[in-house]
Amino acid sequence: MAGTDSTQGALTGGPAIILVRPQLGENIGMAARAMLNCGLTELRLVAPRDGWPNEKALSAASGADAVVENARLYDTTAAAIADLAHVYATTARPRGMYKPVFSPREAVAAMVPGIAGGEATGVLFGAERSGLDNADVTLAQAIIEVPLNPAYRSLNLSQAVLLLGYEWFQARPDLAAPAGPLEAEPPAPQADLQGLYAHLEEELDRAGFFHPPEKRPGMVRNLRNMFARAGLTAQEVRTLRGVVVALTRGRRGAGGRGGED
């Protein structure tokens, strides 16, 4: 999936992503990539197993190096969240704790107003195998659980970060409206379409296509419906007229016997 517009500056803002006791450097790097995909840049690490800095994290981050290089290191989860106003904990299994449980979409909806108001927010992600300790989850105000196939729920760390980040990016308050449902070109004026219909139907009349005659109105309607539905551009209408000319060209060349059969 290539496609990066490096003329645009990095986006900032959004929740801090806090990886608690992550094990593999590769996963830290891939989490950093997922973050940057979604415009998130603030990475915090609590006691990464293999120490810090970590070469494997850097090489796996390809292109998101700055996220890894700017990561902040903490000894404990409590220290990592000390400055935050809102903390969410991601978990894959029920914890039997009396806390709100949000989907990523709901969690992002809940955090957007606070972040827009300048309130520092963070999301905790646990270690690859074991997830977060109950003690870590206890520090959070709310739990985020990703709705997934209950028979196969296991996500890797960077994918969990990606799904949260993706929801963040969809909800970002400053997100420009997406370009409409269609790419740039406007549809052809109706007059162009009418010209196409008239041209095609005239040639089909000549070719005896509309038979028996009492079916002509319904057949014409069906044809026009197909072209109307396609939302043709002016250029496309010209192309289709060229197609009609090309397909009938031989007939004319063969003696202009319009109306045969």
Added chain:
Amino acid sequence: MAGTDSTQGALTGGPAIILVRPQLGENIGMAARAMLNCGLTELRLVAPRDGWPNEKALSAASGADAVVENARLYDTTAAAIADLAHVYATTARPRGMYKPVFSPREAVAAMVPGIAGGEATGVLFGAERSGLDNADVTLAQAIIEVPLNPAYRSLNLSQAVLLLGYEWFQARPDLAAPAGPLEAEPPAPQADLQGLYAHLEEELDRAGFFHPPEKRPGMVRNLRNMFARAGLTAQEVRTLRGVVVALTRGRRGAGGRGGED
């Protein structure tokens, strides 16, 4: 992110995931995992670079082996989509094609009623580095573009599959609800459309429509795009083939001088 409840059966249904010329077996396996996370089980492969079956795909699939083992193999994208009613193409960059462009969320919303109505649907994903060819994108009715940080948009294959699957899983409870404003008639199978394309293009070749020759591929793409977008029914495809026959009839009758112009 551990946590799998293996007492619940695998979920089925949803769009087929079609990987076009995937390169690394690991990525195929990881895509299979992402699919199963989201209750998707139908994997199709078009000409995987390293052959098939692929040991690395199986070992990377850990737990999603059945998805990999049941993958169906095709030589061409056209063959892989021949039985599908709806085809979407994921792309990371604008293609300058006049087709609807959906986010994953919008695409899923668009495909849910059809799938609920039993219409086979598939989503094309391109190779790791290059993405889909324009020729592949042309076969699709609509484009799916994931809204991501424009300054860092590059996603790996399994992540792209995950985001589409995630949106599918969020929307799938709706499947129980009665299908909304479904059109009366189902869309034509892709094989019918390909038959129409081949027929029309053969006649246009005879008529010398595609000139200069180096412009032929682009002209063919534009024509196919128009018809793909129209969401033609099987009856409409038959009608259009009748139109082509009718328009060219005189030419044949005048001595079968195919190729004149």
